[in-house]
Amino acid sequence: MRGRNSGEGTATRRPHVAVLGGGFAGMSAALWLAHGGARVTLVERAPWLGGKAGEWRAAGYRFDTGPSVLTLPDVVRDTFEGVGSECPIDFRPASPLCRYIYPDGRVWDVHRELEPTLEGLSPAEADGYRRALAKARSLYEAAAPVFVHGSAPGPLQLARYGLRHGLAASPGRSLPSLLASLGADGPLLGPFFQRFATYVGADPRRAPAVLHNVAWVELGLGVHHPAGGMYALVRALHAALVERGVELRMGEAVERLGVAGGAVREVVTERAALRCDAVVAAVDRDVVLGWLGRERTRRPPSLSGLVLLAGLRSRDERLAHHTIVFPERYGDEFDAIAAGAHPHDPTLYLNVTAHGEPGDAPAGGENRFVMANAPALPVADDAETRSARLAAGRAALVGGLARRGFAWDEDELVASRWLGPEDFAAFGDRGRLYGAAPHGLLGALRPGPRLRGVGGLVLAGGTVHPGGGVPLALLSGRAAARATGTALGLRVSGPSRG
Numbered sequence: 001m002r003g004r005n006s007g008e009g010t011a012t013r014r015p016h017v018a019v020l021g022g023g024f025a026g027m028s029a030a031l032w033l034a035h036g037g038a039r040v041t042l043v044e045r046a047p048w049l050g051g052k053a054g055e056w057r058a059a060g061y062r063f064d065t066g067p068s069v070l071t072l073p074d075v076v077r078d079t080f081e082g083v084g085s086e087c088p089i090d091f092r093p094a095s096p097l098c099r100y101i102y103p104d105g106r107v108w109d110v111h112r113e114l115e116p117t118l119e120g121l122s123p124a125e126a127d128g129y130r131r132a133l134a135k136a137r138s139l140y141e142a143a144a145p146v147f148v149h150g151s152a153p154g155p156l157q158l159a160r161y162g163l164r165h166g167l168a169a170s171p172g173r174s175l176p177s178l179l180a181s182l183g184a185d186g187p188l189l190g191p192f193f194q195r196f197a198t199y200v201g202a203d204p205r206r207a208p209a210v211l212h213n214v215a216w217v218e219l220g221l222g223v224h225h226p227a228g229g230m231y232a233l234v235r236a237l238h239a240a241l242v243e244r245g246v247e248l249r250m251g252e253a254v255e256r257l258g259v260a261g262g263a264v265r266e267v268v269t270e271r272a273a274l275r276c277d278a279v280v281a282a283v284d285r286d287v288v289l290g291w292l293g294r295e296r297t298r299r300p301p302s303l304s305g306l307v308l309l310a311g312l313r314s315r316d317e318r319l320a321h322h323t324i325v326f327p328e329r330y331g332d333e334f335d336a337i338a339a340g341a342h343p344h345d346p347t348l349y350l351n352v353t354a355h356g357e358p359g360d361a362p363a364g365g366e367n368r369f370v371m372a373n374a375p376a377l378p379v380a381d382d383a384e385t386r387s388a389r390l391a392a393g394r395a396a397l398v399g400g401l402a403r404r405g406f407a408w409d410e411d412e413l414v415a416s417r418w419l420g421p422e423d424f425a426a427f428g429d430r431g432r433l434y435g436a437a438p439h440g441l442l443g444a445l446r447p448g449p450r451l452r453g454v455g456g457l458v459l460a461g462g463t464v465h466p467g468g469g470v471p472l473a474l475l476s477g478r479a480a481a482r483a484t485g486t487a488l489g490l491r492v493s494g495p496s497r498g
């Protein structure tokens with residue numbers, strides 16, 4: 001269905017916007033702009049949409065190759081409903097949210113509900129959990145209107161937030177220090193609560209206390225499974241773009257932006273020079289700086305990842321839909337990563353969508369996605385060092401599975417594929433997943449959507465405000481569409497649940 005702002009039939013010329021990058025941010029921006037009445041061309045280097053959210057099928061198995069934990073499903077619903085469509089995706093709440101397996105063999109299922117979550121915890125652990133959860137909630141509720149749902153905050157909004165909530169956000173304090181003050185730093189709760197900072201690409205030990213708010217998004221607001229898998233969201237957005245007449249130029253890489261008179265005038269791709277009235281760049285911010293011939297950020301990169309997809313003949317009943325297997329010493333992996341190496345004993349995240357989507361694996365089989373944190377590619381590196389480093393990372397991941405009893409016999413494995421920083425470098429500078437590392441209080445603030453001295457260009461995506469992750473990338477696309485629409489005299493609106 002087309003919205004009232006489609007601009008069809010009007011005599012005036014519709015402004016032409018180029019949206020660069022077809023991940024969640026670019027798809028969202030393109031959809032909102034088309035609904036607002038713009039003529040939209042979306043340019044995507046890959047022959048498909050989705051960006052980091054990919055899909056791989058082999059021998060009867062289906063895998064999501066990128067994100068698997070979906071939070072804030074209302075943001076997805078708003079994306080469709082705001083442009084006049086029904087959301088075509090059903091969401092099922094995850095229960096448990098995640099299973100945690102500790103090195104001593106302890107297994108803990110964490111639910112959105114408190115009672116089953118606290119079962120089996122000592123009284124001290126249960127108290128620590130309650131306190132840490134309440135703190136995460138208050139941090140999130142104070143921060144969300146400004147840092148999640150609002151447009152990039154300026155000095156005034158930051159000052160207002162600082163005055164109202166600054167002390168409670170424990171400026172100058174690290175996440176582990178905050179957790180210690182809440183009694184949530186023991187062997188069970190410490191790694192558990194620290195790990196949420198890795199969702200935004202941080203070494204938890206260097207993350208500011210305020211990033212504890214991320215825990216509330218999952219524990220308090222829940223994890224949801226889109227029916228059909230995460231890639232179903234990409235398919236649905238793709239269909240909505242086609243329906244609204246967005247021109248899709250896929251398999252075409254942007255090479256540079258032509259700037260004249262202080263504003264972007266054209267997008268130069270490997271095949272054409274596109275003239276347009278405005279540009280939304282929904283790719284890694286450092287990639288955009290490269291297109292403009294500017295120097296890239298010097299700040300350390302956020303985490304990358306190493307992923308093994310394994311189609312197995314049988315199912316391991318010890319695994320939930322989402323399972324985390326902690327190593328002997330949780331923090332050590334981040335020392336290796338800071339030194340540019342894959343960790344010897346990484347935390348393992350295992351995801352089996354066949355639990356809720358039986359079609360994702362042949363009967364009785366399992367589509368196992370295994371992920372470990374990994375370093376972004378070092379700036380200077382020769383091919384030999386690079387492949388030795390990657391081989392060590394793969395061996396460590398497989399070794400970790402074996403040590404914890406999750407290895408498989410060779411004849412169990414039907415299909416497999418590795419993805420690592422080299423592959424993710426197609427989406428983010430050096431394979432980093434979340435832009436610059438969000439370390440320290442100011443480091444956690446994501447860059448805004450504008451680049452000084454360049455008009456007609458708005459940035460979107462996981463490396464700028466409000467940050468990474470599926471819902472935030474969608475929100476950044478909407479914010480970029482609004483800013484662009486306003487500059488072009490279009491009304492890009494939509495519901496706001498901020």
Ligand SMILES: Cc1cc2nc3c(=O)[nH]c(=O)nc-3n(C[C@H](O)[C@H](O)[C@H](O)COP(=O)(O)OP(=O)(O)OC[C@H]3O[C@@H](n4cnc5c(N)ncnc54)[C@H](O)[C@@H]3O)c2cc1C
Nearest residue numbers: 021023024025045051052067068069254427461462469470
């Ligand atoms: C393995 C993995 C696991 C993850 N797990 C989760 C999770 O569980 N939950 C969660 O919420 N998030 C997760 N994330 C993060 C999430 O996927 C991202 O934050 C989000 O998808 C970012 O979307 P985006 O649109 O900002 O960027 P991208 O998806 O990176 O999109 C950018 C697009 O720009 C295109 N592009 C790049 N260069 C060019 C060029 N020169 N010309 C044209 N196009 C170009 C790319 O091909 C890409 O399609 C995960 C990511 C990965 C990789």
